Amino acid sequence: MSLTIYSKALYSTWAYYSPDRILFDCGEGASSQLENKSFAIRRVFLSHGHADHIAGLIGLINIRNNAMGDREKELQIYFPAGNHFISELMTYFSRTNRHLRYHLEWIPMTSGDQVKVLGGRNPRHVEAFPTVHASGETTLGYNILEQRQRLRQEYRDLSQEEIVELIKAGRRDEISESYNQKLLSYGGDSVPLRPGPIHSTEVLLHEATFLADEDRKEYKHSTLDEALQAAQSAGVQRKLICFHISSRYRRDVNRAQRRLNDKGLPFEVVLVPPGELTEIGL
Numbered sequence: 001m002s003l004t005i006y007s008k009a010l011y012s013t014w015a016y017y018s019p020d021r022i023l024f025d026c027g028e029g030a031s032s033q034l035e036n037k038s039f040a041i042r043r044v045f046l047s048h049g050h051a052d053h054i055a056g057l058i059g060l061i062n063i064r065n066n067a068m069g070d071r072e073k074e075l076q077i078y079f080p081a082g083n084h085f086i087s088e089l090m091t092y093f094s095r096t097n098r099h100l101r102y103h104l105e106w107i108p109m110t111s112g113d114q115v116k117v118l119g120g121r122n123p124r125h126v127e128a129f130p131t132v133h134a135s136g137e138t139t140l141g142y143n144i145l146e147q148r149q150r151l152r153q154e155y156r157d158l159s160q161e162e163i164v165e166l167i168k169a170g171r172r173d174e175i176s177e178s179y180n181q182k183l184l185s186y187g188g189d190s191v192p193l194r195p196g197p198i199h200s201t202e203v204l205l206h207e208a209t210f211l212a213d214e215d216r217k218e219y220k221h222s223t224l225d226e227a228l229q230a231a232q233s234a235g236v237q238r239k240l241i242c243f244h245i246s247s248r249y250r251r252d253v254n255r256a257q258r259r260l261n262d263k264g265l266p267f268e269v270v271l272v273p274p275g276e277l278t279e280i281g282l
Contacts, residue, residue: 001019003017003205003279004037004279006027006029006030007243007244008247009209009246010052011275012028012052012055013243013244014026014053015186015205016030017184020043021041022042022117022144023041023043024188024205025046026044026053026055026056027056028055028056028059029056029059042073042076043076044078045186046079047188047190048085048138049080049083049089061075065101072102073102076107078108078115078126080138082138090106111129111140113128122147122148124145124146124183125144125145126144127142129143130197131187132191133189133191133220139189141186141197142185143182143185145182145183146183147178148179148180148181149176149177150176150179151175181202183201187207190207191222192230193206193230194230198230200235201234201236202236202239204231204240206222206243207227207243208222208223208242209223209246210222210223210224211224211245213225228269239280241272245273247274
């Protein structure tokens with residue numbers, strides 16, 4: 001499983017989650033860098049309507065209509081309900097793309113809405129949660145949740161042999177319960193994420209525009225320290241991926257990464273260098 005991410009603050013941000021063929025945001029150049037993977041995308045989840053997060057939709061929609069890949073696979077684009085910038089873009093597409101060979105659907109979302117992305121024994125869905133970025137604009141983050149099974153609390157001290165006997169006696173449903181595990185959480189551009197919606201996620205994608213706290217002039221983005229604190233407060237289990245790092249820090253990213261590696265944090269931290277296509281194993 002892997003995540004392909006590109007982020008250059010003010011220019012373009014997007015992240016492709018290959019296991020479920022999901023694209024989070026679609027900044028400029030997404031389709032040209034993903035190339036044939038563009039045809040694999042089933043769903044796009046937009047965090048907000050700023051150009052560096054949606055400008056790549058023009059290329060993505062057109063390339064899937066004209067290039068040599070599968071031109072009949074439908075594409076669904078999910079976006080924060082009421083976002084006026086995205087509404088304007090939808091109007092543009094409706095006027096300029098009247099002969100698409102595939103079904104394109106724009107689907108508004110509000111906090112708490114869920115979209116099923118995988119069936120089977122361990123179904124997965126994406127759930128929206130609220131974020132804060134620009135004043136007066138609706139913005140969302142997204143969790144990928146996987147339904148799993150575990151022993152109920154009152155049976156967890158039993159031995160393996162005792163559990164097997166209960167299962168043989170037809171009591172599997174009695175001793176087990178379903179729960180949703182957050183596999184990945186994506187916050188888009190935002191001030192520090194609240195720990196509740198991302199609690200116990202395995203992988204957190206959190207913006208960290210400013211590596212130095214004193215460089216931030218307006219409270220609409222996050223600092224690296226705030227991203228670390230958000231991850232610790234939420235109890236991130238495996239990995240914190242920091243993106244949307246300002247280009248002013250291009251020469252500082254490697255040094256900052258080495259410092260983080262020495263901190264002994266309970267999770268791995270990966271800094272995505274501004275303007276570099278980055279492949280991250282999950």
